[in-house]
Structures are given as structure tokens and as C-alpha cells.
Amino acid sequence: MKGLTPRRRLIKLSVIVLACTLVLSACSSNNSGTGSTDGNGNSNANSGTPADTANGPMTKYDPPIEISMVRNLSDVVENNVLSVLEGETFEDNRWSRIYEEQLGIKINYDWVVKGNPDSDAYKQKMNVTLASGEIPDFTPVDAIQLKQLVDSELIQDMTQYYDQYASPLLKDILEQEGTAPFDAATYDGKLMAIPETGSNMESGMYLWVRTDWLDNLGLEPPKTMADVRAISKAFTENDPDDNGQDDTYGLVATKDLWGGFGGLEGFMAGFNAYPDIWIEDESGELVYGSIQPEVRDALLALQEMTQNGELDKEFGIKDGAKVSEDIASGKIGMEYGEQWNSIWPLQLNVNNDSDAQWQAFPIVSDLADNTSIKVPLKFRTTKFFAVRNGVENPEAIIKLFNMHVEKNWGETAEFDKYYAPPEAESVWQLSPVQPAPPKKNVEAFRAIAAAREANDFSTLEGEAKTIQEKIDSYESGSEEGFALWGWERIYGPDGSMGIADQYDKNGQYLLDKFVGAPTPTLVERQSTLEKLQNEVFVKIILGDPIETFDKFVEDWNNLGGEQITQEVNEWYEQTK
Amino acid sequence: MKVETASEPVTSRRRKPVDWFAIVNTTFLIAAAVLCVLPLVHIIALSFSSSAAASAGYVKFWPVEFTLSSYEYTASRDEFWRSLWVSVQRVAIGTPLTLLLITLVSYPLSKESHVFRLRLVYAWIFFLTLLFNGGLIPTYITVKELGLLDSIWALVLPNAVPVFSVVLLLNFFREVPKELEEAAFMDGASYWTTLWKIYVPISKPALATLALFSMVEHWNQWFDGLIFMGSPSNYPLQSYLQTIVIQQNLANLTREELLSLAEISDRTLKSSQIFLGSLPIILAYPFLQKYFVKGIVLGSVKG
Incomplete structure (x- = not known):
């Protein structure tokens, strides 16, 4: 008898728990259901409102409105801004105050993740949020996530709001490098999100060379690809640091192959090879740079250099941070990278050895005229602000954009307060929206x-x-x-x-020609194909026969590349 | 180690054949132990080195240009202490709660089916959670709908009943001689009293082991902190460490992010924080280790 009562209770309890779970799950599906129907109704109602009220690019909401967003808290903001500024927090600071005081917009964050937007933590959190269907009013997303949101019909058309509310300054800034950022967010002729444009030209490549080594060996700065090869050989074999040891390399590569530091795009461009971007062939069709025969030549050259010991044979397992150690300890003579490389990691080298000196040179090729060499650029707009269905003031996001550019680059700009005060140079990053002039x-x-x-x-x-x-x-x-x-x-x-x-x-810049919304096969296969490509390239550089490249081209086409090329060209036809 | 001590007492004068097994075994185990310890030694060496030496890769297993500056900096970081406090809370709440719950679950499940008729059903319900789980998104939605996001309970409740621990404990309970329980019933004790007065006291080694499991688990979890916490100020220590330790993919960073990398990519700092973060568990281990071995073995050996 004694055992029975607790058991009954247990059964009762479990029934209750089960019932609760059912109710809860029903609730959540109800919520999202009503949310989206409400959304449609409201957005219809909305389309009338902006015209009715005299509402300009930067007029204040009265009464103030509250909006929800999500965002990341980067190390820089935490270490170099918030810990320096007295009386300002991530939620309450000079930017949030100006948005609240001058625009009447109070920003609440549903969540904040520590890290950069490309960190796993941020991506996971974002994916969980998107998958649960309960997105904040304004969501910063990448191109693929934007496509998912468009497909699930969770967000609204921003075309007319952008036309109506974007200030002339904002339009000028966002469109400075062309309409590509908008093309990427346009679905069926509708602008489905506001792009926070990134600067394409910042991804241009330079050849960084240790000039003290050049002087030491009596060499001239490189003018042609042959010079680069000769310098690399000399840096490797002629003991440029005079330490009597064979411990130097001519060039670096990282296991990721591409990227702003130690990336091989600049080297490849010397062979007219443009991996990872879409280029136009003679017939005006788009083709993928990575599978062109020029890449084969470049890989062959890199393979020879590795065999001569000019590249570290262990590069296949070294990421940028690891390679930066070799730079810091003075083992490297040349590297391809973006314009900021001197701040990191080259400064590390100079800190350790004050005689070290680096200088950036234009990338070179074997063309007669070096000013005609093309500098490949990646499409750098990776952040789009999508607006949830049912948000009553979708234009609020554009007002935030307007205010941000106005206070930094407009007529009422207070650069030393809102962009980079000397004590905390990254203050602009406190703002949830950070549009900036690409040039x-x-x-x-x-x-x-x-x-x-x-x-x-x-x-x-x-x-x-x-x-x-x-x-x-x-x-x-x-x-x-x-x-x-x-x-x-x-x-x-x-x-x-x-x-x-x-x-x-x-006019040397060569921008990725495909900047549209990701095509279906691209979404599905891109990461696989990229992985395949990078593995094959690393292996070839380390000594696999060059015929592996031909096999790769075939595989790439068979594994979806052909389909992607077709889809990309369909898009290209439409935009011409 | 045991093999060594076993061969020591032999002091006879006759020549003994060389015990190759002991030699190979000892060498192998020492090598394995060294492999486990070296990364930690490297981290400790880094944390006491100057950042210039660390960034150039000069530091191996001994500090270069000894300095305490990274510890001074870490000690001045509010974020570090705040997340350490969250972790302490998490262990302080989570471990006792887990012990309580697994005791309450294991006891009925250790009974025979004729005593507890629904035993099999419940056993399967628990067992199934070992095999399957809802996956990330349903788990997230559940936690969200229960209103636990951003609270310490989101870290404590979802894994409050580790089924693996339940299995260990119920096997342990089963080995307790039935006579003890029967004697208690004869004296008029209820199931409740029997559990607390008989079973729990004699299961201390098992409970200590499970407490250690639970502590280590709570201390080392970082992913749930990132997913369930909406603000970095609520991160437990390991989530915080994860965000500063991970290598960034340089290919995708913007210029501004990379400029800042120059200022914060300090490996000595990261190392000091990793070391401090793992210190409490390293310290707790030796004290609980004697139970640790005993507890697992006791639970598994059938009488």
C-alpha cells in the first residue's frame, strides 16, 4: 500500500508534464502562425502610413518607438571601447543615446553574442534564431540567411522605404561602389533587406617585401613575375639575415590559401588567374576563375617553389596566426596580402627586430605594362538588415543608417565623438548599424x-x-x-x-562578376566545392602531379559546378 | 605504476628474467602521460612569457622573458571574474541538484518489476534519451518557451538528470544486499526513509564519483552558455574562454577587425586565462580521485 501512493502521484505528474509539453508546443506554433498573418495585415496597412505622416529621413518618432535587434559584441568593443569609456555600456552609450534622443528609437537586443559575426558562436546562435522562426524586428543576416528568410516569407519588401527614407548622403555612400550590394538583396525585383555595404577595394592585394633583405643582397624591388621568383630564391638560399643558417623562406602560404594575409590571390593574379571569383570569358559568359588553365600554371609555379624550399612545406597545417609566428621571428621575406598587413602581423616582426623593414609593392605579372595587371576583388558586402513582417516602422532601420553616416561623414559630423575619439578609436562599433563609405x-x-x-x-x-x-x-x-x-x-x-x-x-580592379543572391545549387554545393578545391590545390602545391588539376576541373563540373555556372549565367543575362 | 610496485618487493638474489611487460608498459604509460601534460605545460610557459616572444613562437616548455603581466591583466578583467562567478554558481547549484535527482530516479528504477510495475516503461523513457535527443533547435525552443533563457537555470536544468549517471547509480543500488532493506521495512521504515537512511549513506563512493562527473561536466560545458545566454555578461567561464581562444578565420575578416586583431591577439593573455580556467578542476581532481576509481568499479562489478 505504501508504494502505491507515490506511484499514483508519479503517474499523475507525468501526465501533467506531458500535457504541458503539448500545450506549450501548440502555443509556440500558434504564436508563429498568428505572427505571420498579423504581419501581412500590418504591412498592408503600413504601405499607406509613410505618405500620410510627414516623415523625413531623420524625423523623430513621437512617441518614441522600441525595436528589437540582435548583435555581436566583438573583443575590440569589449576591450578597447567599453573598458575605456566611463559610464557607457553596450546597451546604453553615445550611439544608443543619439538614436533615442534624436530619432526616438529605443533599441533592445534579444540577444548579444560575444565574438565576431563570422565566429561559430554567432553563426550557431543566428541559425537557432532563424530556425525557431522568432526573429527580431531587424535582423542582420548574410546572403544565404537572407535567402532563407525570403523563402520562408518572414520578412518584408523594403524597396519603397529605401527610396523614400534614405538620405542623399546614405544613398551616395551605399552606392559608391555600384549597385552590386543591392543586387545581392533583390529578389523578384524587390529589395528584401538593406545592405550594409562592405568595401570591395579593401580586398585588393599587394606584395609585401622585406626591403632590408633586398638591400642586404643587393636586389631591386620586383617588377615582373620573374623578379618575384628570383627574389624568392635569393631570400631562401642566400641567407638574407646573415645568421649563417638556412632558415628563411621566400614566400608564405596558409592552409586556407586565400585571404587578407598570406593569401595567394595576388600571386595567381600575376598569371592572370583569378581563383574564387567569377570572371567574363571572351564570349561574354561568366566562368569560374578557379577552374581556368591559368590557375594550373600558377599552381605549377608554386609547386616548384615548394620543392626549392621557398615555401614552408608545412604550410598545409598552418593557419594565419601560426604563419604570423614565422613572420614575427624573421623567417619570411615576401608575402601577398592586403594593405593593412603592416599593422598585423608585420609589426610583430619589427617589434622583435628593429632592423626589419617591409614595404608594399604593386602586384606584378609578366605583362609588358604593369599598370594593366588586374587586381581581383572579392564582393565584400556580407551584412544585410532584414525586416520582419509585421514591424510597424520598417523605415526605422534606414533612419538609423542615415543618422550613423550623418554623424560620421555628414555636415553635422562629430568625428571625434562618434567615430574615433583618441581614447577609444573604435567607438563607431558601438552602433548596431555601421555603414561606411567604401573608399x-x-x-x-x-x-x-x-x-x-x-x-x-x-x-x-x-x-x-x-x-x-x-x-x-x-x-x-x-x-x-x-x-x-x-x-x-x-x-x-x-x-x-x-x-x-x-x-x-x-582602373585595375577586377570585381567578382557574380554578385546576385546565391543560386539554389550555390547554396547547396558551394562549401563542398570550395573544400574540394582548396584540398586539391594544397596537395598540388605540396607535390601532387599537376594532372590532378585537370581531374579537379572535371570533378568540379560534375559535382554541381556546371549547374552553378548555368544559374549564374542566367542571373547575368537578366542584369545585363 | 601498479606493475612497478608489484615487482619491487621481489628481493631474492637469484637473477630474475627481465620483466619486459613492465618495462614496455611503464614506458608507454609515461609517454602517454607526458603527451597529456605537455600542452598544459606549454600553455603555462606561454602565460608567463612576454608577448613578443610568444608571438614569434620562441616559447616551448619554459617561459621566455618571464613576466606576470598577463596575470595582472586577467585579474583586472571584470568579464573574467564575472564569468568565473557564473561557473561557480552553476556548479554549486547544478551538482547538488543532479545528485538529488539521480538518487530519486535510480532508487525506484533499481527495484524489480514486480515491486515497481511501470519500471520497464520508465526505464525505457530514460534509456531512449541516451540514444536520441531532440537536437539543437527543439532544445533551444523548449528552453526558450519555458522562459529559461538568460538565467542560470538554462545551464542547470536541461542536463540535470544525466542518464549515464542514473545507470551507474542504479546498478550500485542493486548491489546493496536486499536484507538491509527488508530489515528496515520490518522496523517500519517507508521507502522514503530507507532511501535516505540506508541507501544514500552506503552509496557515498558512488555519489562522490557522480558528483565529480557532474562538476567536471558543468565546469567544462561551453556550448549551452553560448546558445542559451542572451548577453555575454551571463556567460559561464568556458563560454567566455571559448570566445577569446578560438582562432579567427583571417580570410573573412574586414580591415577593421584585423586592425584590432593586432591589439588583442595576445597569446600570453589567452594562455593565462585558459590556465586559470582549468585550475579549479585540476585542483579538485586529486581529492576526489580515490572515489573516482572505486565508484566506477563498484558500480560495474556484479556480485
Whole structure:
């Protein structure tokens, strides 16, 4: 008898628990159901409102509105901004205050994840959120996630809101590098999200060379691909650091092959090979760069260099951070990378060895005229703000964009307060939306170069002024100044930005030709194909027979590449 | 180790054949132990080195240019201490709760089917959760709908009843001689009293083992912290460490992110935080280890 009562209770309890679970799951499906129907109703009602109220790009909401978003908290913001600024938090700071005071928009975060938007943690959290169907009012997503949201009909058409609410300054900034960012967010002629444009030209490649080694061996800076090969050989074999040991390499590669530091795009471009982007062939069709015969030549050259010991044979297991150790310890003589490489990791080398000196050079090829070599660019817009169905003020996101560009680059800009105050140079990252002019860095260089020419730095303002102060500090020879060596190498007279300026003026940039929304097969197969490609390329560089490349081209086509090419060309036809 | 001590007492003067098994075994085990310890030694060495030496890869197993600066910096980080506190709370709440629940589950399940008629049904319900789980998204939705997001309970409740521990404990309970229980019933004890007065006291080694399991599990979990916590200020220590330790994929970073990498890609800092983060468990292990071995073996050997 004694045993019975607890058992009865247990049964009762389990029944209750089961019932609860059912009710709960029913609730959640109900919620999402009503949410979307509400959404349709509301968005219909909405289409009338903007016209009715006199509502400009930056008019204040009265009464104030509350919106929900999600975002990441980067290490930079945590370490270099929030820990420096007194009385400001991630939720309550100068940016949130200006949005609230001047626009009447109060931003609440459904969640915040520590890390960068490309970290696994952030991606997982975002995927969980998207899969649960309960997205915040405004969601920053990448191109593939945007497609998922469009397919599941969770978000609304932003076309008319953008036309109506985007300020002239915002339009100018977002469209500075062409309409590509908008093409990527356009589905059936509707703009389904507001792109936070990234700068394509920032992904241009440069050849960074240790000039103290060049001087040491009596070599000239590279002008042709043959020079690059000769320098690489000399750096490897002729003991450029005079330490009597065979411990140097001519060039670096990382296990990821591509990317802003140690990426091989620049080397390949010397062979007119443009892996990982879509290019136009003679017939005007789009073809994938990675499977062209020029890539084969470039791989063969890299293979020879590896066999000569000019590339570390262990590169296949070294990521960028690991390779940076070799740079820091002074084993590397050349590397292909973007314009910021001097700040990281090359500065590490200089910190350890104050005699080390690096300089960026334009990438070279064996063409007669080096200004005609194309510099491949990746499409860098990876963040789109999607607006949930049923949000009453979808234009709020555009107002936030307007305010952000206005306070940083507009007429009422307060650069030292909202963009980069000296004590916390990344303050702009406190804002949940961060649109920026794609050409701002090269423009800053042009301003500095002009001031240098005129020998009058008093005219500089904004970012250019801040940068010039860094260069001044470096040139003063002080100890803090020494840590700014990397900046001088970018914006100084021999700086990498000077080359960017030339690239731009000569029209050398070659942008990825496919910038549309990801096609179905692309979504499905892209990561597999990329993985296949990188594995094959690493193996070839390490010594696999070059015929492996032909096999790869065949495999690539069979595994969906052909289908992707077709889909990409269909898109290309439409946009022409 | 045991093999060594076993061969020691032999002191006879006659020449003994060389015990190859002991030599090979000892060598192998020492090598395995060294392999386990070296990464930790490397981390410790890094954490006491200057960041210039660390970034150039000069540090192997001994600090280069000894400095305490990374520990000073870590000690000044609010985030570190805050997440350490969350982890402590998590263990302090989670482990006792787990022990309580698995005791309450294991006891009835250790009874024969004729005493507890639905035993098989319940046993299967629990057993099935060992084989299948709802997957990430249903789990997330469940936690969300229960309103647990962003609270310590999201870290504690979802895995509060580890079925593996239940299996260990119920096997342990089964080995308790039935006579003890029968004697208690004769004296008028209820099931409840028998459980608390007889079973729990004699299962201390098993419970200590399971407590250790649970502590280590709670301490080392990082993924649930990232998924269920909506704000980094609620991260447990391992989630926090995960976000600072992971290598970033340089290919996809923007210029601004990379510029900042220069300022924070400090390996000595990461190392000091990893070391401090694993210290509590490293310290707890030796004290609980004697139960650890005994507990597992006791549970598994049938009488």
C-alpha cells in the first residue's frame, strides 16, 4: 500500500508534464502562425502610413518607438571601447543615446553574442534564431540567411522605404561602389533587406617585401613575375639575415590559401588567374576563375617553389596566426596580402627586430605594362538588415543608417565623438548599424598625400587627421611612435594606400562578376566545392602531379559546378 | 605504476628474467602521460612569457622573458571574474541538484518489476534519451518557451538528470544486499526513509564519483552558455574562454577587425586565462580521485 501512493502521484505528474509539453508546443506554433498573418495585415496597412505622416529621413518618432535587434559584441568593443569609456555600456552609450534622443528609437537586443559575426558562436546562435522562426524586428543576416528568410516569407519588401527614407548622403555612400550590394538583396525585383555595404577595394592585394633583405643582397624591388621568383630564391638560399643558417623562406602560404594575409590571390593574379571569383570569358559568359588553365600554371609555379624550399612545406597545417609566428621571428621575406598587413602581423616582426623593414609593392605579372595587371576583388558586402513582417516602422532601420553616416561623414559630423575619439578609436562599433563609405581609406590617403605635397597638415580633418597624427608620432621616434610603424607603412609616402590609389586611378580592379543572391545549387554545393578545391590545390602545391588539376576541373563540373555556372549565367543575362 | 610496485618487493638474489611487460608498459604509460601534460605545460610557459616572444613562437616548455603581466591583466578583467562567478554558481547549484535527482530516479528504477510495475516503461523513457535527443533547435525552443533563457537555470536544468549517471547509480543500488532493506521495512521504515537512511549513506563512493562527473561536466560545458545566454555578461567561464581562444578565420575578416586583431591577439593573455580556467578542476581532481576509481568499479562489478 505504501508504494502505491507515490506511484499514483508519479503517474499523475507525468501526465501533467506531458500535457504541458503539448500545450506549450501548440502555443509556440500558434504564436508563429498568428505572427505571420498579423504581419501581412500590418504591412498592408503600413504601405499607406509613410505618405500620410510627414516623415523625413531623420524625423523623430513621437512617441518614441522600441525595436528589437540582435548583435555581436566583438573583443575590440569589449576591450578597447567599453573598458575605456566611463559610464557607457553596450546597451546604453553615445550611439544608443543619439538614436533615442534624436530619432526616438529605443533599441533592445534579444540577444548579444560575444565574438565576431563570422565566429561559430554567432553563426550557431543566428541559425537557432532563424530556425525557431522568432526573429527580431531587424535582423542582420548574410546572403544565404537572407535567402532563407525570403523563402520562408518572414520578412518584408523594403524597396519603397529605401527610396523614400534614405538620405542623399546614405544613398551616395551605399552606392559608391555600384549597385552590386543591392543586387545581392533583390529578389523578384524587390529589395528584401538593406545592405550594409562592405568595401570591395579593401580586398585588393599587394606584395609585401622585406626591403632590408633586398638591400642586404643587393636586389631591386620586383617588377615582373620573374623578379618575384628570383627574389624568392635569393631570400631562401642566400641567407638574407646573415645568421649563417638556412632558415628563411621566400614566400608564405596558409592552409586556407586565400585571404587578407598570406593569401595567394595576388600571386595567381600575376598569371592572370583569378581563383574564387567569377570572371567574363571572351564570349561574354561568366566562368569560374578557379577552374581556368591559368590557375594550373600558377599552381605549377608554386609547386616548384615548394620543392626549392621557398615555401614552408608545412604550410598545409598552418593557419594565419601560426604563419604570423614565422613572420614575427624573421623567417619570411615576401608575402601577398592586403594593405593593412603592416599593422598585423608585420609589426610583430619589427617589434622583435628593429632592423626589419617591409614595404608594399604593386602586384606584378609578366605583362609588358604593369599598370594593366588586374587586381581581383572579392564582393565584400556580407551584412544585410532584414525586416520582419509585421514591424510597424520598417523605415526605422534606414533612419538609423542615415543618422550613423550623418554623424560620421555628414555636415553635422562629430568625428571625434562618434567615430574615433583618441581614447577609444573604435567607438563607431558601438552602433548596431555601421555603414561606411567604401573608399574612405583611400580618400584619407589622398587627403594626406595632398597635405604632404603642400606641406600643410592643418587642413586635414576627420580620419585623415587622426592618421596623420599617428604618422607624426612614428616619425618623432618615440617609443609609442614605434608601435605605429605599421600605420606609416600604409599611409606614409611609400605606403600601401598609395598603391591602392594607383590601382583605383588606373582602373585595375577586377570585381567578382557574380554578385546576385546565391543560386539554389550555390547554396547547396558551394562549401563542398570550395573544400574540394582548396584540398586539391594544397596537395598540388605540396607535390601532387599537376594532372590532378585537370581531374579537379572535371570533378568540379560534375559535382554541381556546371549547374552553378548555368544559374549564374542566367542571373547575368537578366542584369545585363 | 601498479606493475612497478608489484615487482619491487621481489628481493631474492637469484637473477630474475627481465620483466619486459613492465618495462614496455611503464614506458608507454609515461609517454602517454607526458603527451597529456605537455600542452598544459606549454600553455603555462606561454602565460608567463612576454608577448613578443610568444608571438614569434620562441616559447616551448619554459617561459621566455618571464613576466606576470598577463596575470595582472586577467585579474583586472571584470568579464573574467564575472564569468568565473557564473561557473561557480552553476556548479554549486547544478551538482547538488543532479545528485538529488539521480538518487530519486535510480532508487525506484533499481527495484524489480514486480515491486515497481511501470519500471520497464520508465526505464525505457530514460534509456531512449541516451540514444536520441531532440537536437539543437527543439532544445533551444523548449528552453526558450519555458522562459529559461538568460538565467542560470538554462545551464542547470536541461542536463540535470544525466542518464549515464542514473545507470551507474542504479546498478550500485542493486548491489546493496536486499536484507538491509527488508530489515528496515520490518522496523517500519517507508521507502522514503530507507532511501535516505540506508541507501544514500552506503552509496557515498558512488555519489562522490557522480558528483565529480557532474562538476567536471558543468565546469567544462561551453556550448549551452553560448546558445542559451542572451548577453555575454551571463556567460559561464568556458563560454567566455571559448570566445577569446578560438582562432579567427583571417580570410573573412574586414580591415577593421584585423586592425584590432593586432591589439588583442595576445597569446600570453589567452594562455593565462585558459590556465586559470582549468585550475579549479585540476585542483579538485586529486581529492576526489580515490572515489573516482572505486565508484566506477563498484558500480560495474556484479556480485
